[in-house]
Amino acid sequence: xxxxxxxxxxxxxxxxxxxxxxxxxxxxxxxxxxxxxxxxxxxxxxxxxxxxxxxxxxxxxxxxxxxxxxxxxxxxxxxxxxxxxxxxxxxxxxxxxxxxxxxxxxxxxxxxxxxxxxxxxxxxxxxxxxxxxxxxxxxxxxxxxxxxxxxxxxxxxxxxxxxxxxxxxxxxxxxxxxxxxxxxxxxxxxxxxxxxxxxxxxxxxxxxxxxxxxxxxxxxxxxxxxxxxxxxxxxxxxxxxxxxxxxxxxxxxxxxxxxxxxxxxxxxxxxxxxxxxxxxxxxxxxxxxxxxxxxxxxxxxxxxxxxxxxxxxxxxxxxxxxxxxxxxxxxxxxxxxxxxxxxxxxxxxxxxxxxxxxxxxxxxxxxxxxxxxxxxxxxxxxxxxxxxxxxxxxxxxxxxxxxxxxxxxxxxxxxxxxxxxxxxxxxxxxxxxxxxxxxxxxxxxxxxxxxxxxxxxxxxxxxxxxxxxxxxxxxxxxxxxxxxxxxxxxxxxxxxxxxxxxxxxxxxxxxxxxxxxxxxxxxxxxxxxxxxxxxxxxxxxxxxxxxxxxxxxxxxxxxxxxxxxxxxxxxxxxxxxxxxxxxxxxxxxxxxxxxxxxxxxxxxxxxxxxxxxxxxxxxxxxxxxxxxxxxxxxxxxxxxxxxxxxxxxxxxxxxxxxxxxxxxxxxxxxxxxxxxxxxxxxxxxxxxxxxxxxxxxxxxxxxxxxxxxxxxxxxxxxxxxxxxxxxxxxxxxxxxxxxxxxxxxxxxxxxxxxxxxxxxxxxxxxxxxxxxxxxxxxxxxxxxxxxxxxxxxxxxxxxxxxxxxxxxxxxxxxxxxxxxxxxxxxxxxxxxxxxxxxxxxxxxxxxxxxxxxxxxxxxxxxxxxxxxxxxxxxxxxxxxxxxxxx
Amino acid sequence: xxxxxxxxxxxxxxxxxxxxxxxxxxxxxxxxxxxxxxxxxxxxxxxxxxxxxxxxxxxxxxxxxxxxxxxxxxxxxxxxxxxxxxxxxxxxxxxxxxxxxxxxxxx
Numbered sequence: 001x002x003x004x005x006x007x008x009x010x011x012x013x014x015x016x017x018x019x020x021x022x023x024x025x026x027x028x029x030x031x032x033x034x035x036x037x038x039x040x041x042x043x044x045x046x047x048x049x050x051x052x053x054x055x056x057x058x059x060x061x062x063x064x065x066x067x068x069x070x071x072x073x074x075x076x077x078x079x080x081x082x083x084x085x086x087x088x089x090x091x092x093x094x095x096x097x098x099x100x101x102x103x104x105x106x107x108x109x110x111x112x113x114x115x116x117x118x119x120x121x122x123x124x125x126x127x128x129x130x131x132x133x134x135x136x137x138x139x140x141x142x143x144x145x146x147x148x149x150x151x152x153x154x155x156x157x158x159x160x161x162x163x164x165x166x167x168x169x170x171x172x173x174x175x176x177x178x179x180x181x182x183x184x185x186x187x188x189x190x191x192x193x194x195x196x197x198x199x200x201x202x203x204x205x206x207x208x209x210x211x212x213x214x215x216x217x218x219x220x221x222x223x224x225x226x227x228x229x230x231x232x233x234x235x236x237x238x239x240x241x242x243x244x245x246x247x248x249x250x251x252x253x254x255x256x257x258x259x260x261x262x263x264x265x266x267x268x269x270x271x272x273x274x275x276x277x278x279x280x281x282x283x284x285x286x287x288x289x290x291x292x293x294x295x296x297x298x299x300x301x302x303x304x305x306x307x308x309x310x311x312x313x314x315x316x317x318x319x320x321x322x323x324x325x326x327x328x329x330x331x332x333x334x335x336x337x338x339x340x341x342x343x344x345x346x347x348x349x350x351x352x353x354x355x356x357x358x359x360x361x362x363x364x365x366x367x368x369x370x371x372x373x374x375x376x377x378x379x380x381x382x383x384x385x386x387x388x389x390x391x392x393x394x395x396x397x398x399x400x401x402x403x404x405x406x407x408x409x410x411x412x413x414x415x416x417x418x419x420x421x422x423x424x425x426x427x428x429x430x431x432x433x434x435x436x437x438x439x440x441x442x443x444x445x446x447x448x449x450x451x452x453x454x455x456x457x458x459x460x461x462x463x464x465x466x467x468x469x470x471x472x473x474x475x476x477x478x479x480x481x482x483x484x485x486x487x488x489x490x491x492x493x494x495x496x497x498x499x500x501x502x503x504x505x506x507x508x509x510x511x512x513x514x515x516x517x518x519x520x521x522x523x524x525x526x527x528x529x530x531x532x533x534x535x536x537x538x539x540x541x542x543x544x545x546x547x548x549x550x551x552x553x554x555x556x557x558x559x560x561x562x563x564x565x566x567x568x569x570x571x572x573x574x575x576x577x578x579x580x581x582x583x584x585x586x587x588x589x590x591x592x593x594x595x596x597x598x599x600x601x602x603x604x605x606x607x608x609x610x611x612x613x614x615x616x617x618x619x620x621x622x623x624x625x626x627x628x629x630x631x632x633x634x635x636x637x638x639x640x641x642x643x644x645x646x647x648x649x650x651x652x653x654x655x656x657x658x659x660x661x662x663x664x665x666x667x668x669x670x671x672x673x674x675x676x677x678x679x680x681x682x683x684x685x686x687x688x689x690x691x692x693x694x695x696x697x698x699x700x701x702x703x704x705x706x707x708x709x710x711x712x713x714x715x716x717x718x719x720x721x722x723x724x725x726x727x728x729x730x731x732x733x734x735x736x737x738x739x740x741x742x743x744x745x746x747x748x749x750x751x752x753x754x755x756x757x758x759x760x761x762x763x764x765x766x767x768x769x770x771x772x773x774x775x776x777x778x779x780x781x782x783x784x785x786x787x788x789x790x791x792x793x794x795x796x797x798x799x800x801x802x803x804x805x806x807x808x809x810x811x812x813x814x815x816x817x818x819x820x821x822x823x824x825x826x827x828x829x830x831x832x833x834x835x836x837x838x839x840x841x842x843x844x845x846x847x848x849x850x851x852x853x854x855x856x857x858x859x860x861x862x863x864x865x866x867x868x869x870x871x872x873x874x875x876x877x878x879x880x881x882x883x884x885x886x
Numbered sequence: 887x888x889x890x891x892x893x894x895x896x897x898x899x900x901x902x903x904x905x906x907x908x909x910x911x912x913x914x915x916x917x918x919x920x921x922x923x924x925x926x927x928x929x930x931x932x933x934x935x936x937x938x939x940x941x942x943x944x945x946x947x948x949x950x951x952x953x954x955x956x957x958x959x960x961x962x963x964x965x966x967x968x969x970x971x972x973x974x975x976x977x978x979x980x981x982x983x984x985x986x987x988x989x990x991x992x993x
Contacts, residue, residue, distance in 0.1 A: 067944055071951055075930045078955065082962055083923035085916060220945040229944040239931055270969065274962040281955050288948055 004148045007325065014326055015164060018333075021192055022172045022185035029184035038264045040271035046187045046258045047276050048194035050077060050249060051283050052132070052335035053139035054406040056197055056328045057305045059284065063291035064304035067231025072238060074284045076245030078277040084269050087250070088259065090424055092269060094524045095260035099591035103256040103416060104346045109595035110423040110521050111431035112514035118350035118596045120438055121416060125253045125346060126385070127450070128412035129339050131405045133389030134396065136332035137162055139305075141393075143328050146309050147321075158393055165336045166386045173341040174378045182262045186337060190258070193330035198282060200327025204308055205286020207320055208293045212311075219289045226292035240487035244407065247414035247494075253342035254335060261342075336386070344381035349594035352377040357600065371551060374593065408453045411490055415441035418498045422505070427518045429501070432508040437501025441493045449489035541574040544585060547601060551592050560588055664828060671713055675706040682706075716843040720828070723850035730854060735770040737799060737806065738762055744777035745797075753785040758798035764806055766874055772851050773874070776859065779844045780810045780870050787868065788814035804876050809862065811869040822861050912970055919965050922958065929954040 055073070062070040080087065091106075100106045104125060108118035141158040172185040213219040223229060249255050263269070294307035298314055309328065312320040356373055418441070419434040510518065541561070548557035558573055564584065565575035575581050582602060589598035682699040685691065691699070722728050745755055766773070784795040790813045798809045817825060828846045845859075852859045857874040905913070933950065 068947055068951070075926075075951075075955075078958070079923050079926045079930065082926045082958060083920075085919045086923075220949075223945045223948065224943060231944065233933075233947075242931060270966040273966055274959050277955070277959050277962070281952065281959065285952065288944075 004144070007144065007147045007322070010322060010326070011329060014329065015168070015333075018189045018192070019168065019171075022168075022189040025188035026172065026185035040265075040268040040275070042187065042191045043258075043262075043264065043268040044272045044275040044279065045191035045194040046262065047255070047272060048197070048279055048283075049190055049254050049258055049334050049338045050252075051194075051197065051280070051331060052406075053136050053328050053332040054132075055283060056201060056331040057139050057143070057308055058406060059287045060291045060294065060307045061303070061305035063228060063288045064295055064307065067228045068233065068288065069231065069237065069241065070287055071284060072241035073245045074280040076242045076247075077249040078280060079242070080246045080249050081273050081276050084273040088269055088273075089266065090524060091250070091260050092263050092266050094424060094521055095263065096266070097524055098520070098595065099587050101261060101349060101591065101594050102342055102346045103251060103253055103420070104350055105590070105594040105596075106256075106260075107416065107419055107423065107434065108350070109590070110517055111419075111429070111434050112511050112517055113595045113599040114431050114435075115350065115354055115596040115600065117431060117434060117438070118346075118594065120435065120442075122343075122346040122350045124412060124415060124438065124442055126343055126388070128409045129253060129343055130385070130388045130392050131396075132409045133336055133339060133386065134393035135405050136336050137389060137393045140329060140332045142303075142306060143309055143325050146306055146313065147325070155394065159390060161332075162336075162386045162390045165333060165340070166383050168333075169337050169340045169344075169382050169386075170379045173337070173344070173382065174375055182264065183341065186341065187258070187262050190334045190338060193334040194279070196330040197327040197334075198279065200323045200330075201283060201286065201308065203320060204312060204324050204327075205290060207317065208286065208290050208311065211317075212293055212297065212315065213289070219293070222296060223288060223292040226295050228288060228292050228295065234484065236487045237484050240484070240490050241407070244410050244414055244486075244490055247417040248410040251413040251416040251420060252410075253346065253413070254338040257338055257342040257345075336389070340382045340385050343385045344378045345594075347381040347385070348374065348377040349597055352381065353593055353597050354600065357597070374551075405453070407486055408449055411449055411486070411493065412442075412445050414490070415445055415493060415497055418494070418501045422501055423518075424521050424524075426505075427515075427522045428505055429518065430505045430508045430510040431514055433501045433503075433505025436504040437497045440500040441497025444493040444496055445489060448492060449486070452485070541577050544577065544582075544602070545573060548585060548589065551589055551601075560585070667828070668717065672710065675710045675713075679703050679706045679710075713843075716847060720843060720847050720850060723847065723854060726854075728854055730769040730772065732767055732769050734765055734767050735773070737764040737766055737808070740766075740770050740774050741777060741797060741799075741808070744774045744781060747774070748778045748781040748785070750781075751785050752793055753781075753788065754792070754794045755781070756794060756796045758796055760799055762799075764799060764801060764876075766806065766876065768855050768874065772855060776848045776851050776872060777808075777810075779848050780872070783844060784810065784812040784814075784868070788812040790814050790867070801876075805857070806874050806876060808872045808874070809865075809869060810872070811862075811865045812867040814867045816863075816866070816868045817861065819863065822863060825861060826859070908970070915965060915969050919962070919969070922962055922965070925961075926958050929958065 059070045059073070062073075094100065095106070098106075098109055100109060104118045104121035107121050108114050111117050137158040140161050141154040144157045145154050169186075172189070173183055209216060209219045213222050290307055290311065291304060294302070294304060294311050298307065298310060302310055308324050309321060312318070312324055353374065356377070415438060418437050419429070422429040422437075423434065545557060545561050548560065551557070552560070561573045561575060564581050565572055568575050568578070568581075570576070586595075586598050586602050589601065592598075593601070682703050685699055686696065686703075741757070781795065784793065788795070793812060793814065795810060795812045798811075800807050800809070826845050826849045828843060848859050852872065852874075855874065857872065859870060859872050862869040862871050930951070933947070
């Protein structure tokens with residue numbers, strides 16, 4: 001037989017084990033941490049503070065009373081976690097970016113760091129959580145009583161439990177002040193407790209299904225036969241409670257604490273998104289079987305809220321009962337510890353500290369010992385929260401069923417949801433709107449649910465309404481009496497809360513700081529840092545340092561200031577008090593004392609009452625200037641790039657020219673070398689003597705021919721060089737084109753070539769250098785003579801006037817020039833390979849091109865004319881006068 | 887005034903029409919993840935709304951809810967595990983060592 005004393009010993013041993021775990025986890029975290037501490041598994045398990053003693057004992061009670069309805073309490077959170085990508089991820093991101101310390105801090109920070117809102121949400125949280133803590137104390141006390149001999153003082157047990165929990169929470173919950181330095185010890189202990197309660201409930205469940213009923217099928221048969229099967233779903237209650245539990249899992253202070261504040265890494269959420277629903281599934285898996293079997297096995301009148309414990313006890317499974325007891329104990333303690341930490345943070349940051357600051361006078365932040373005050377205030381708050389819970393437990397004394405208190409609490413904290421969701425998704429939500437919504441929702445919840453639930457309203461009022469106004473009856477507002485009281489209350493409170501929130505937000509105008517914070521929250525994914533907390537004023541960096549030291553601790557504050565100073569390019573500990581620096585400092589302080597208090601403290605030093613629109617405009621201007629500067633820089637860099645590209649082009653051109661020059665030199669050398677070689681060889685023959693006269697004449701002739709060719713080549717080169725360098729003097733005169741052509745044909749020497757002059761173009765007078773023009777014509781004609789490979793070579797010369805110029809075409813009937821060489825023929829030494837023997841240096845067309853360029857015209861090759869076709873184009877313009885034929 | 891000032895606000899990432907295949911897959915996975923709660927709400931709430939007045943079997947309902955529940959959990963687990971790491975996620979400066987470690991299986 002497990003005696004009461006053994007039970008107490010086991011409970012104490014369990015608590016000691018928790019202390020040890022928390023202690024080592026804290027120490028290991030400070031030394032750099034071990035992997036397990038920061039794993040998504042620990043995060044997921046710590047989320048199980050959702051499952052309190054209400055779940056552990058109450059769910060079975062709930063199932064015994066209303067069948068499957070208990071499932072809604074777990075389906076709601078499952079939906080929320082499935083929606084993690086849209087909702088929880090954003091909450092966690094905001095929580096990290098803004099150094100959020102609690103849900104009250106989140107609401108207050110979003111709506112312009114309002115102290116009023118923070119206080120309101122804190123009060124709501126305390127009111128919603130206190131009954132819940134009382135519930136945990138009651139369940140622990142009852143579970144002790146289940147083992148205890150008759151007459152044991154349940155109240156004393158509850159008091160001891162409350163005191164022990166206060167001690168644990170103070171020890172591990174207030175070790176450090178910066179909420180960003182998370183409570184590793186507590187979180188680890190909570191994770192261990194999560195395992196204990198899951199194992200305990202599963203053990204009882206497995207025992208019931210396979211040990212008592214004899215398998216799954218039998219269990220389902222027992223369920224069908226049991227009174228729990230009489231329950232039929234009520235759509236209103238089903239949807240209402242699912243909604244309620246979904247809202248609660250976001251808004252409950254303890255859930256917010258483990259989910260957002262204690263979150264180590266955003267990626268843990270992706271694991272928790274399915275792992276936490278899995279945990280909930282496992283926790284609720286055996287609830288209905290336990291309820292059904294309990295109802296069947298245990299004597300009539302047994303408290304269904306304690307079936308988890310009394311079932312193994314009644315069947316003489318004492319070790320299992322002990323395990324179940326520890327599971328319930330774990331559920332209760334983990335909830336109380338986290339709730340106490342969350343509430344104490346809120347109470348201390350939003351109520352005690354502002355009060356203390358205002359009592360201390362204007363320079364308190366510089367002269368007072370804030371750090372000490374904060375720790376003390378948090379410890380006292382923890383004690384106060386637990387004392388309040390104990391007092392509530394004593395007053396209500398276990399009158400209400402466990403589950404209904406839980407739902408009342410849920411409905412209370414759910415009032416925060418409209419402001420929370422509106423705050424993170426809607427930039428138009430204002431402080432006054434949030435305030436209005438919270439007050440309305442809170443009031444309706446209190447009137448329709450909370451006060452009736454604790455039995456403070458007289459029956460006459462419940463029946464007839466206040467002052468006989470029946471439409472104001474607490475559980476039948478506006479005559480909606482047929483609704484379930486809980487659904488009725490949720491419906492009216494959330495609906496009117498949302499309406500008030502939206503309506504007031506629409507008609508009011510937010511202050512600048514609200515708008516900044518709103519943008520920072522709603523667009524948290526778009527921005528690196530948090531919202532601005534600009535304070536324009538005359539704060540001294542030294543004053544700020546003194547204050548920060550008192551809040552953050554000397555070393556941390558100095559490191560922060562030093563970092564900021566070096567960021568500004570300064571040395572030492574005192575940075576310029578720029579708006580950015582103040583914003584950063586405020587955010588750091590907010591991590592310790594909450595946004596509203598941090599803002600108020602910085603303002604106190606700063607001496608500036610509020611942020612003006614001018615200040616904000618100044619910030620905006622600064623950004624605009626930066627933007628302009630950066631666009632200037634961009635333009636400059638573009639310019640540089642352009643110049644670089646031009647330089648690169650010029651360089652390429654130079655390189656190409658240099659290559660061209662080298663080619664030219666080597667070709668000139670080659671061309672000079674060939675005639676020189678023959679001259680040298682034949683002059684050697686002549687010098688040797690003994691030659692016949694005929695040979696001598698022949699050799700001399702060769703020498704002379706080669707010399708002439710050499711001279712011509714040099715002449716051409718000189719000519720080209722003069723033309724290219726522009727040193728040629730043109731002797732312009734009015735000439736008849738016909739005459740120039742005639743002269744050219746005459747002097748070119750036709751050989752076998754037949755020249756045909758097409759009609760047209762007679763009488764065209766050009767003002768140009770006739771000799772040079774003739775040179776071009778001669779060149780073209782002699783080219784035709786030399787290269788035209790037709791059997792009966794023929795050259796057609798046609799003249800056509802077109803606008804301000806005249807075109808002279810030279811078309812022969814040869815093979816023409818292959819397409820791939822057409823672009824090369826005007827280059828120097830571009831003699832086509834198969835014509836190399838023709839005795840030309842390949843400078844002719846190059847000279848022609850230069851001459852035409854000097855004369856202001858062009859010479860081009862015209863493809864597709866049935867042979868080689870060149871077009872000489874000459875401007876008439878100012879030089880070319882059209883003269884009447886003589 | 888109401889728009890955030892700064893170059894970051896003007897060049898919002900992710901406004902391209904054509905995405906790399908991997909990025910496209912990631913976006914569609916996220917779409918699927920976003921739809922999970924809708925599916926969950928349908929599965930959890932509709933039976934109660936539709937069959938509200940009937941006299942259905944409690945045991946049958948129990949099996950239905952737990953089956954759907956486990957299906958949703960499995961679906962969610964598969965989807966989030968298929969999701970590649972977000973390149974935009976803020977690096978956790980407090981613990982550089984953790985980032986290099988493989989994600990631990992949990993549950």
